[in-house]
Structures are given as structure tokens and as C-alpha cells.
Amino acid sequence: MKKVASGFLPVIAVDRRAAQPLHKQIYSALRGAIQKRNLSAGEKIPSSRELAIDLRVSRIPVLNAYAQLLAEGFIESRKGVGTFVCTELPGEQLSRPPSTGREIRVPHGPRPLSSNPIPPPFVARPWIFGQGAFAIGQVALEHFPFPTWSRLMARHFRQLQAKFLNFSDPMGSLEFRRALANYLRTSRAVNCEAEQIMIVSGSQQALEVTGRVLFDSRSQVWIEDPSYRLARNALTGTGCEIVPVPVDAEGLDVAAGIKAARRARGAIVTPSHQFPLGAVMTAARRLQLLEWAEHAGAWIIEDDYDSEYRYGAMPISSLQGLDRGRRVIYIGTFSKTLFPAIRVGYIVIPPDLVDRFLAVRHSADLFPPMLYQDVLRRFIEDGHYARHIRRTRQVYQERRNVLVQALKTEFDDSLPVIGSDAGLHLVVTIPRQLSDQEIALRAVESKLWLYPLSAHYLGKRRAQGFVLGYGSAGLPEIRAGVRRLHQLLRKTRRSH
Ligand SMILES: Cc1ncc(COP(=O)(O)O)c(C=O)c1O
Numbered sequence: 001m002k003k004v005a006s007g008f009l010p011v012i013a014v015d016r017r018a019a020q021p022l023h024k025q026i027y028s029a030l031r032g033a034i035q036k037r038n039l040s041a042g043e044k045i046p047s048s049r050e051l052a053i054d055l056r057v058s059r060i061p062v063l064n065a066y067a068q069l070l071a072e073g074f075i076e077s078r079k080g081v082g083t084f085v086c087t088e089l090p091g092e093q094l095s096r097p098p099s100t101g102r103e104i105r106v107p108h109g110p111r112p113l114s115s116n117p118i119p120p121p122f123v124a125r126p127w128i129f130g131q132g133a134f135a136i137g138q139v140a141l142e143h144f145p146f147p148t149w150s151r152l153m154a155r156h157f158r159q160l161q162a163k164f165l166n167f168s169d170p171m172g173s174l175e176f177r178r179a180l181a182n183y184l185r186t187s188r189a190v191n192c193e194a195e196q197i198m199i200v201s202g203s204q205q206a207l208e209v210t211g212r213v214l215f216d217s218r219s220q221v222w223i224e225d226p227s228y229r230l231a232r233n234a235l236t237g238t239g240c241e242i243v244p245v246p247v248d249a250e251g252l253d254v255a256a257g258i259k260a261a262r263r264a265r266g267a268i269v270t271p272s273h274q275f276p277l278g279a280v281m282t283a284a285r286r287l288q289l290l291e292w293a294e295h296a297g298a299w300i301i302e303d304d305y306d307s308e309y310r311y312g313a314m315p316i317s318s319l320q321g322l323d324r325g326r327r328v329i330y331i332g333t334f335s336k337t338l339f340p341a342i343r344v345g346y347i348v349i350p351p352d353l354v355d356r357f358l359a360v361r362h363s364a365d366l367f368p369p370m371l372y373q374d375v376l377r378r379f380i381e382d383g384h385y386a387r388h389i390r391r392t393r394q395v396y397q398e399r400r401n402v403l404v405q406a407l408k409t410e411f412d413d414s415l416p417v418i419g420s421d422a423g424l425h426l427v428v429t430i431p432r433q434l435s436d437q438e439i440a441l442r443a444v445e446s447k448l449w450l451y452p453l454s455a456h457y458l459g460k461r462r463a464q465g466f467v468l469g470y471g472s473a474g475l476p477e478i479r480a481g482v483r484r485l486h487q488l489l490r491k492t493r494r495s496h
Contacts, residue, residue: 014055022057023064030065034074034085041087045075048083060438067444071126077445119233127440130449133481136425136469139339140395148384152375164370170362171354172199172346173370176377180346183380188304189317190330192348198357199368202345203305206331207234207268210347212360214299214329215240219265222257226456226463228275231268231303240265244458247274251281254288266299272307272316276456276467277427278419286319293327300328306336308389310422311397326350334376336424336471337389344372396424399470399478406482415489427453429465430489436464439492448484 012029014022033039045051048066052059066083069075077083130136156164171177177194184190184197200206207230215221217239223232225244232242243264245257252269267289271281281289293300302319310316320330330348349357361367379385404420407428420426430436436452443450453465466485470478 012051012055014057022061023068026051026055026057026062027065027068030069031072031074034069034089039085041085041089043085044082045085046083063445064441067126067441070447071129071444071449072124117236117239119236125455126444127449127451130444130451131472132447132449133473133477134451134466134468134470134485135449135472136451136467137335137340138469138472139336139424140392140399140471141339143388143392143395144339145384145388149375149379152378153371155378156371156374164374168367168370170358170367171195171197172368173373173377176373177346179377179380183385184318184330184332184348187315188307188332189321190348191321191323192330196349196351196354198347198349198354198361199373200345200347200361201343201365201368202335202340203303203331203333204230204234204345205364206333206345206347207231207301207303208237209357209360209364210301210329210331211235211238211240213353213356214266214301220261220263222252222261222264222267223458224252224269224274225458226276226453227268227458228270228303228305229456232458235268242458246459247277247279249279250285251279252285252289254285254292258292263296264298266301267293268301268303269319270303270305271319272304273310273422274419275303275305276419276425276453278421278423278425280316280421281319286322289319290323290325290327294325298327302328302330304330304332306423308337309393309396309424311393311400313421316422320348326352329353337385337392342372342376344368344376396471399473399475400426402475403468403470403478403482406479410482410486424471425467425469427465427467429453429463432464434464434492436466439488440466442492443485443488446484446488448481448488450485 012026014025016022018025030039030045039045046054048059048062052062055062066075070077073086074089075083076086131138174194176199177197180197181192181194184192198209200209211234215235215238219238219240220243221235221240222243222245224247226247235242243257243261245260245267246253251271251274252267257264257267269281269289271286273280289300292298300319300323304318307316307318318330320328327350329350331345332348333345334342335345347357400420403426404417407415407417416429418427418429430439436450436454440450440452451467451469453467454462456467457463473481
């Protein structure tokens with residue numbers, strides 16, 4: 001096997017005939033050297049150009065490897081000076097490479113594993129843990145009412161009751177679920193009683209439990225295309241067949257779904273704010289979807305992840321509230337309205353399915369932790385939650401306006417913007433001949449985290465563009481981000 005070795009320390013051996021792509025080989029070699037301290041903290045590493053010449057490869061794989069190391073916090077670039085090994089290495093959790101088994105010495109003897117399907121390996125693409133102007137899934141933490149929250153936490157511990165320390169209801173605390181039911185009935189027009197609500201660890205666990213209750217390997221399940229990748233992953237264990245269904249300006253194309261899989265067992269939808277394209281499902285489509293579900297005997301999973309944030313128009317009522325056949329499983333989360341690390345979400349379950357859901361949840365993790373449930377109950381009952389949503393809605397609306405305006409001004413209206421009426425992100429599209437993933441990798445070099453739109457698609461027809469989050473960045477950062485995006489796209493277009 002011919003190896004091309006570099007003259008640098010540490011030796012990076014690249015093998016063009018290996019199955020592993022070049023950028024991955026370079027990335028792993030550098031990362032390994034940093035972790036073993038063969039390259040020490042603060043040490044300068046060669047520029048991507050020098051390394052490419054030395055390894056006799058094109059610059060692209062080196063750039064990609066550097067972008068990944070940069071995003072994971074192994075290296076940092078100092079403008080006009082060069083690229084250096086970071087003085088502080090990132091936490092083990094985020095930096096752990098996907099366990100391919102290749103780098104790990106495997107002990108002798110058989111090590112049989114389950115052949116049940118599991119989700120695709122977790123790969124920390126640079127944009128997943130992105131920060132700054134366009135990071136997605138992040139919120140305005142600086143507007144979180146920390147003093148109030150701390151006071152409620154302190155009160156919880158001061159008045160600690162035995163029931164908070166013991167085993168408890170697999171559905172979650174009844175007092176908390178009552179407060180939540182009130183909120184959902186009023187604000188989201190959800191048809192529910194506290195007894196139907198199950199508290200879970202975010203939408204992710206909600207999707208996982210729901211999938212286990214409803215689907216099996218004979219089930220076909222419609223999924224919006226494009227869609228939220230983690231929703232798809234949550235269903236993997238069921239072995240069900242995922243059927244991608246296109247979305248348009250009216251939301252999920254129900255007729256296309258029927259054509260593709262009329263007898264599907266279920267559909268996962270984001271009707272209030274399609275993820276990621278942002279359409280609101282029209283009333284006609286909602287009725288068509290419910291009617292199909294009724295005829296097909298199918299379930300609809302409504303992922304209502306950020307509908308509290310809608311600008312310039314009335315909030316959209318839930319699909320669940322329209323459902324007369326009790327075929328909608330409604331899922332919500334506090335990840336957007338409060339903060340993602342809270343890991344509290346909920347499922348509103350049709351009454352006849354509560355026992356099945358409860359059995360599955362109980363075997364997964366018994367019951368949800370009490371601490372946040374008790375604090376959240378008080379936070380809602382004392383009016384802090386409604387106030388916080390009102391306040392942050394204004395903050396996000398201003399950020400959205402500034403982002404839209406900056407895109408208009410900087411790009412002279414030439415960059416199409418979609419889905420900006422609600423939520424904490426919008427989408428811009430770029431010509432199909434450009435690769436959003438390549439651009440996103442290059443963008444990380446200038447500390448710009450862009451989530452490529454094409455990564456959300458399942459089918460072959462993928463739009464190219466970026467999902468731009470505006471939840472966590474201040475106005476100057478958003479404006480500067482748009483300027484950098486413009487420079488980057490101009491450079492990319494010129495090189496095409
Ligand atoms: C479509 C969609 N559903 C759900 C969530 C929230 O997930 P969780 O509650 O697990 O944090 C997100 C967060 O980004 C999302 O984009």
C-alpha cells in the first residue's frame with residue numbers, strides 16, 4: 001500500500017486507496033496528535049496550503065479537516081498570524097469521534113451486538129455545535145430571568161418534601177401537568193386534560209416513546225422532506241419504513257403522501273412551523289391530513305416545537321385541537337421557550353393510548369426527575385412563563401427583522417429568504433449548482449456557522465441553502481454575520 005508521508009511532525013500518512021476519505025484521515029491524524037500531546041497546546045501548525053503541498057493532496061480535504069478541528073475547538077486561527085493548537089482542549093463529550101471501532105484496540109473473542117436497526121452514527125459536523133450569528137436551536141439566554149429562576153430553585157430546596165425525593169408517577173407530577181394543561185388549552189388550543197399529558201426528557205424522548213408505541217417493522221411512516229433529522233433517528237429502532245413526503249408553501253403535500261403510501265401507519269408533521277422551511281400548514285391541508293388519517297387508520301404526530309414565536313400574526317392553533325378522531329399525538333418542548341439543557345418536553349396522548357405509553361416510558365426511565373417539574377410549575381403558575389414568552393417574542397422579532405433587512409440590503413434582494421414568519425430560524429436558498437455543505441465547511445474557518453439546508457433532505461431533490469438561526473445572537477453579530485456570508489458567497493461564485 002503506497003503511503004505519502006509528510007515531512008512535518010507529527011507524521012501524517014494519507015492513503016488514497018483507503019475507504020476513509022482524505023479529509024477524515026488528515027483530521028484523525030491531527031486530532032490524535034493533539035490528544036496525545038504530540039502537538040502541544042499553543043503550538044503553531046502548518047497553513048492548509050503548506051500542509052496540502054506537503055501531503056501532495058488538493059487543499060480541499062485539508063480545509064475540511066481544519067474546519068472540523070476548528071469547530072470542535074482543537075485548533076484556533078489567529079488572523080494574520082496562523083493556526084494554532086488550542087490551549088484548552090474541548091470536553092470529551094463533544095469531541096469524541098464516532099466510534100467506528102477502527103481507532104480502538106478491540107479485545108479478542110466474539111463481541112456480538114444487536115442486529116436491530118440503530119440510528120446513523122453521531123458525527124459532530126461543525127455546524128451542529130455552531131455558535132454565533134446563525135447557530136440553530138439556540139435561544140436568547142441573556143434574556144432568561146435568572147434571578148426569578150434561582151429564587152424558585154432555592155425555594156424548592158428550602159421546602160424540600162419527601163415526595164420530591166422518592167419514586168413517582170411515570171406520567172410526571174400531576175400538579176405540573178395541570179398547570180401545563182391550562183397553558184396548552186389556552187395558548188395552543190390543545191384539547192387535553194392533565195391525565196393525558198406525559199412529561200418526558202424533551203421532544204426527542206417524546207418521539208422515541210411514541211414511535212415504540214405506534215410503529216413496527218411493517219409500518220410505513222410519512223416524514224416531511226425536508227425534515228428534522230433527529231425525528232427520523234428517533235424512529236429507527238422501530239424498524240419502520242420512512243416515506244419522505246414533499247412539502248410546499250402549504251405544508252406537507254398530503255396528496256403526494258397518499259400517492260406514495262396510502263396505507264401508511266402514521267405521519268410526523270410540524271404544522272405550525274414546518275422544519276426547516278417554515279411553512280404554516282393551511283386549514284385545507286390540515287383537514288385533508290386528518291381525513292386521510294381517519295380513513296387509513298393512521299396516527300399523526302404533531303411536533304409543535306417553536307410555535308410560541310410567531311410574528312405579526314395570530315398564533316396558529318394546534319392541529320390536535322382540530323382532531324375529532326383522537327388520532328393526533330401532540331408533542332411540545334421547553335427547549336425553545338426556556339433553554340435546551342432543561343430537557344423537559346411533553347406528550348399529549350389520546351386517552352385510550354395512555355396505558356400503552358405509560359408502560360413503554362416506565363421501562364425506559366421509570367419517571368421524570370422532580371426538580372425542574374416543580375420549579376416549572378411555579379414558574380408557569382406565577383405568570384413568569386407567559387411574561388418570558390412575551391418578552392422573548394419581541395427580542396426574536398427584532399432579531400428576525402434585522403436579519404431579513406440585512407440580507408435584503410447586503411444581497412440586494414438576490415438571496416431568496418423563506419419561512420421568516422415564525423420561530424427562531426429562517427432559510428435562504430442558493431443556486432443548485434453550489435454545494436451548501438462545502439460552503440458551510442469553508443465558512444467555519446472564518447468562525448461562521450452555517451447549517452446546510454440540503455442536510456435535512458431525504459430524497460434526491462435537495463434545495464441548496466442555509467438554515468440561519470437568530471435566537472442567540474445580538475444585532476451587531478447578526479449584521480456582521482450577514483456581511484461575512486455575503487463575502488463568502490461572492491468568493492464562492494467567483495471560483496465557480
Ligand atoms: C423540529 C424540532 N423538533 C423538536 C426540537 C426540540 O427538541 P428537544 O425538545 O429534544 O430539545 C427541535 C429543536 O431544535 C426541532 O427543531
